[in-house]
Amino acid sequence: MFKILRPTLVVFALLSALTGLLYPLAVTGAAQALFPAQAGGSLVLRGGKPVGSLLIGQNFSDPAQFWGRPSATAPMPYNAAASGGSNQGPLNPALADAVKRRVEALRAADPGNAKPVPVDLVTASASGLDPHISPAAARYQAGRVARLRKLPADRVEALIEDHTEGPLLGLLGEPRVNVLALNLALDAAR
Incomplete structure (x- = not known):
């Protein structure tokens, strides 16, 4: 059972980190760097x-x-x-x-x-x-x-x-x- 759930949990954790943390931080950082007044x-x-x-x-x-x-x-x-x-x-x-x-x-x-x-x-x-x-x-x-x-x-x-x-x-x-x-x-x- 764990062999089946492990890949699912790993993909879930990776996608959560990517879309819930890394992507928002990258977009916010780019906005602050390129358009500071609008981002603020x-x-x-x-x-x-x-x-x-x-x-x-x-x-x-x-x-x-x-x-x-x-x-x-x-x-x-x-x-x-x-x-x-x-x-x-x-x-x-x-x-x-x-x-x-x-x-x-x-x-x-x-x-x-x-x-x-x-x-x-x-x-x-x-x-x-x-x-x-x-x-x-x-x-x-x-x-x-x-x-x-x-x-x-x-x-x-x-x-x-x-x-x-x-x-x-x-x-x-x-x-x-x-x-x-x-x-x-x-x-x-x-």
Whole structure:
């Protein structure tokens, strides 16, 4: 019996060590060596303290800041441990109610803004953690942010333009604006 089990146990132990220990250590080491910022979570530091990550959205609620996409994570927004979409389809009344409330909140925060509300300001991303908004969503909020920060509108528009990232490799995805980076640039513009 032991002659039959021994090769099985040896292969199990070797594959466990290889796939459970050696491979993860090699991949982590390579990531740390080749892409240290990304492997460390793309943390943004101010005064030596982390203020956020460029990879995970944050709950900006101050009207003088740009707001990101709504988060679908629960029980708290932008909880990386609870990443996932809401799984609400376009015909779900709960989604329609949530979108309506979000549109109303955006209109209340900027009553003079009659522009159409960009869809990414009222719907969550698939992960619920997206740190980006579309340039249209940033421009939609520019008037409110400029007014509340007492900055010229063209200065805020220029910051949006400066922080608009193009498609990956010029081909993949859409232009986008990292909300944390834009808000930090606004803080520095004072």
